[in-house]
Amino acid sequence: MIELQINGETRQLDIEPEMPLLWALRNELGLTGTKFGCGIAACGACTVHVNGQAIRSCVTPVSAVQNTQITTIEGLSAGGLTPVQQAWIQHQIPQCGYCQSGMIMAVSALLESNPNPDEQAVANSISNVCRCGTYPRISKAIAGLIANRTDTPFVDATAEASV
Amino acid sequence: MSISRRRFLLGAAVVGGGLLLGYASTRPSRQSIANRDYAEDGQTFLTTWLRIDPDNIVTVIVPHSEMGQGVLTSLPMMAADELDADWANVRVEQAPATDLFANGVLVKGFAASMGFAAPAFLNRTMDFVTLKAAEIMNMQITGGSSSVRFTGEMGMRAAGAAAREMLVKAAAQAWDVPASEIATRNSRVYHEASNRSLSYGELASAAAQFEPSRSPVLKRPDQFTLMGTSVPRVDIPAKVDGTAQFGIDAMPEGMLYAAVTTSPVFGGQLQSVGNKDAALQQRGVVRIVELSDAVAVVADNYWRANKALALLQPVFSSTDADNRSSTDIFADFDAALDNGERFEDVVVGDAGQALASTADVITANYRVPFLAHAAMEPMNCTVLFREGRCEVWTGTQDNLGIRGRVATVADLDENSVTVHPFYLGGGFGRRLPMSTNTIDQATLIAQQFDVPVQTLWSREEDTRQDYYRPAVSSRFRAGFDSSGNLVAWENAYIGKNEPVEAAHIAYSIPNQKIDYVESPTHVPFGAWRSVAHSQHTFFLESFTDELAWKQQQDPLQFRLSMLANKPRHARVLREAADKAGWSTPAPAGRARGIALQESFGSIVAEVAEVSLTDDGRVRVEKVTCAIDCGRVVHPDNAASQVESGIIYGLTAAMYGQISIEQGRVKESNFHDYEMLRLSESPEIQVVLLESEGASIGGLGEPATPPISAAVSNALYALTGQRVRELPLKNYRFLPPPVERGAVDA
Ligand code: FES
Ligand code: FES
Numbered sequence: 001m002i003e004l005q006i007n008g009e010t011r012q013l014d015i016e017p018e019m020p021l022l023w024a025l026r027n028e029l030g031l032t033g034t035k036f037g038c039g040i041a042a043c044g045a046c047t048v049h050v051n052g053q054a055i056r057s058c059v060t061p062v063s064a065v066q067n068t069q070i071t072t073i074e075g076l077s078a079g080g081l082t083p084v085q086q087a088w089i090q091h092q093i094p095q096c097g098y099c100q101s102g103m104i105m106a107v108s109a110l111l112e113s114n115p116n117p118d119e120q121a122v123a124n125s126i127s128n129v130c131r132c133g134t135y136p137r138i139s140k141a142i143a144g145l146i147a148n149r150t151d152t153p154f155v156d157a158t159a160e161a162s163v
Numbered sequence: 164m165s166i167s168r169r170r171f172l173l174g175a176a177v178v179g180g181g182l183l184l185g186y187a188s189t190r191p192s193r194q195s196i197a198n199r200d201y202a203e204d205g206q207t208f209l210t211t212w213l214r215i216d217p218d219n220i221v222t223v224i225v226p227h228s229e230m231g232q233g234v235l236t237s238l239p240m241m242a243a244d245e246l247d248a249d250w251a252n253v254r255v256e257q258a259p260a261t262d263l264f265a266n267g268v269l270v271k272g273f274a275a276s277m278g279f280a281a282p283a284f285l286n287r288t289m290d291f292v293t294l295k296a297a298e299i300m301n302m303q304i305t306g307g308s309s310s311v312r313f314t315g316e317m318g319m320r321a322a323g324a325a326a327r328e329m330l331v332k333a334a335a336q337a338w339d340v341p342a343s344e345i346a347t348r349n350s351r352v353y354h355e356a357s358n359r360s361l362s363y364g365e366l367a368s369a370a371a372q373f374e375p376s377r378s379p380v381l382k383r384p385d386q387f388t389l390m391g392t393s394v395p396r397v398d399i400p401a402k403v404d405g406t407a408q409f410g411i412d413a414m415p416e417g418m419l420y421a422a423v424t425t426s427p428v429f430g431g432q433l434q435s436v437g438n439k440d441a442a443l444q445q446r447g448v449v450r451i452v453e454l455s456d457a458v459a460v461v462a463d464n465y466w467r468a469n470k471a472l473a474l475l476q477p478v479f480s481s482t483d484a485d486n487r488s489s490t491d492i493f494a495d496f497d498a499a500l501d502n503g504e505r506f507e508d509v510v511v512g513d514a515g516q517a518l519a520s521t522a523d524v525i526t527a528n529y530r531v532p533f534l535a536h537a538a539m540e541p542m543n544c545t546v547l548f549r550e551g552r553c554e555v556w557t558g559t560q561d562n563l564g565i566r567g568r569v570a571t572v573a574d575l576d577e578n579s580v581t582v583h584p585f586y587l588g589g590g591f592g593r594r595l596p597m598s599t600n601t602i603d604q605a606t607l608i609a610q611q612f613d614v615p616v617q618t619l620w621s622r623e624e625d626t627r628q629d630y631y632r633p634a635v636s637s638r639f640r641a642g643f644d645s646s647g648n649l650v651a652w653e654n655a656y657i658g659k660n661e662p663v664e665a666a667h668i669a670y671s672i673p674n675q676k677i678d679y680v681e682s683p684t685h686v687p688f689g690a691w692r693s694v695a696h697s698q699h700t701f702f703l704e705s706f707t708d709e710l711a712w713k714q715q716q717d718p719l720q721f722r723l724s725m726l727a728n729k730p731r732h733a734r735v736l737r738e739a740a741d742k743a744g745w746s747t748p749a750p751a752g753r754a755r756g757i758a759l760q761e762s763f764g765s766i767v768a769e770v771a772e773v774s775l776t777d778d779g780r781v782r783v784e785k786v787t788c789a790i791d792c793g794r795v796v797h798p799d800n801a802a803s804q805v806e807s808g809i810i811y812g813l814t815a816a817m818y819g820q821i822s823i824e825q826g827r828v829k830e831s832n833f834h835d836y837e838m839l840r841l842s843e844s845p846e847i848q849v850v851l852l853e854s855e856g857a858s859i860g861g862l863g864e865p866a867t868p869p870i871s872a873a874v875s876n877a878l879y880a881l882t883g884q885r886v887r888e889l890p891l892k893n894y895r896f897l898p899p900p901v902e903r904g905a906v907d908a
Contacts, residue, residue: 032408033405037622092395094399098588101405124842129838131591132539138841
């Protein structure tokens, strides 16, 4: 049995310890907001938070994230849209939308851990692929989020508090 | 297909106490192959529908797929504007892809699928069917940048205007006042003189008694209230909280997952499969399915299916193409261009004679590789066969086409197939119905089960089993007369593709000869965002730039000098150049390049400003784009489509390369089929231009073609190195500029 803490709930799963978290989320738990893009940690579509940090779930075996707080896009907005999600609406960012769960998770974790990332820090940590080319709007949204930062957390507050 | 069969139909009915208004057009598909395979009697139908319910909710049903282009917002806006509907009370639904085929069953099936009794259906011939409409209709799936310019302009607006007229008539009758005294706004009808008003919902069923007008009066642009504004897109909220459902997210009860390996060499057949026992013993594995050219493992979890698949040892037959490489293919192209039969594309004047009499003939050979689409959502399709019926869950650019395809493969009547539409995680031409290998596999695999099976491709399979943008070689010769006028343009290229005008030039050159030569390859090809424009604009606009430098003319002025008869083109060029600061020198270490193209009814000019990294790679700092798309329906969405098109084209220019080795595709995933990322994304400025009286142009594709030439031209200005083959990742550029103007053919 694998026990996972996902979006504040304890889930028992009879699965192989080496199953990537992505497929446990999508196929076993029906949490389809986390997307499959490449399977080799090369696109970021599968990004989720583990203890508030962004990880690529397609290459993360479930055995490695037992006893952690896992947050998916479904859990991120459980208490209402976060500032990042609101900025995504304000800047009308998503096109096809497929990459955006991962983008939002990656940007949220970055801004939570680094209040004022410079261009290089953003470039280094947001290496997610968007085939629709929403990058220019994402850059503007990130700049706005940095400039207008409030106390509202960027990641699921319960997941971070428990670290 | 004759024009007369492309008819428009319009009908109204009382349904559920409200008004249901339908509009349809025959819809020959984009390519003849689609027509042949998917359309009955050469025609299929698209419908647009408007429903007004007694509670005053207006529902617009959109017959196109949402793949990020904003069609679920822009089309309803067009209907709602003509209807004078209150946008806050407009709902949007995607049309179900059931029973929409063929004249008689069109409305009946559609209304039935929404739970209504079949309304009487009235055949009408809309008066505004013009030749132009017929021409546009040749591209009428979600593709060809056609949704707004055709379905919107001809369908949505007409439906909205016709419904408004019917509501006004109903109010006039109810109040016994002349229709001319009646005004409409915010989903209500007003008679100001008597201070009376009624909601559309209250009038809907009375309005449905009237016949919709054959030629409803459309608004003038100055009367628009929604068109031209940037209302928030209706699909975005679900795309920020993870609730948007893509094909891959379908989870019908009891679903199994299929992972597939297809013959890596196109055309190879499956001969045997080794190590089946080991695979079958893996946890969760249900069955191994052998298809003619592929093997699949079906399991209760995709990861398990894929893991077991890796244990199999499939053997595929050898083919004639087993030793073919990209090098061989380009050598064939050269041989064909040297000796192959030439087919005429454009002949103006006598280019051969003109070239013979010019002192200096400029020649250049260009080429570009195959490209994959690499939509973010890997190809997938979920199919269930049960009790003689079939259900399909997938995101596709043509739900009706997919229904037809599944029916054909499964040998079922189309009416036995139900397609559930989903959002597309990227289309770009990959999810068109003529590119059906995933659909065919999913159908054949699921046929062996009585539970739903999702066939999901790995990224590797997605990259290696695409319908690729064709590789193309293109050769040019040009000549100037003694006063420096460009008098001859000769171009020969490989492979005529769509759209037919892709290799045609806007510039007035008195002698032109454009030919093509066929040199088929074994690599499957399909439509790739902007289709043949993406290759040819690189060729045409790079070579035009070569000619400008050769004459030591400013690339902008050189182009303008040949556009005296094309004022819209000239304006777009000037506008892009102005906004990019063309007349002022670029900042130190940077240079600018410009390119122009008309495609899908829109005219686009782009200026790229580039610099070099320390290791000699190109960095695109800034792109300024001016686009004249006739009229802008949704400015913010228009800008976002243009930004998207530029990034898509820029990714191809910088990284795009699918190589054939030993008959198969070498690249497999994002590590070797690289993508532009945030860190390399340029600042993009978009200038939207309108042209009064011009028909609406496309937006999803036209921004893609010019960017590769704009960047290459900027690189030439910066380094003196002319790029005649993409992608740019294969080059290291050397600053500072060497002597310019030399054309090293
Ligand atoms: S699917 Fe995990 S990084 Fe691409
Ligand atoms: S919005 Fe389509 S891939 Fe990013």
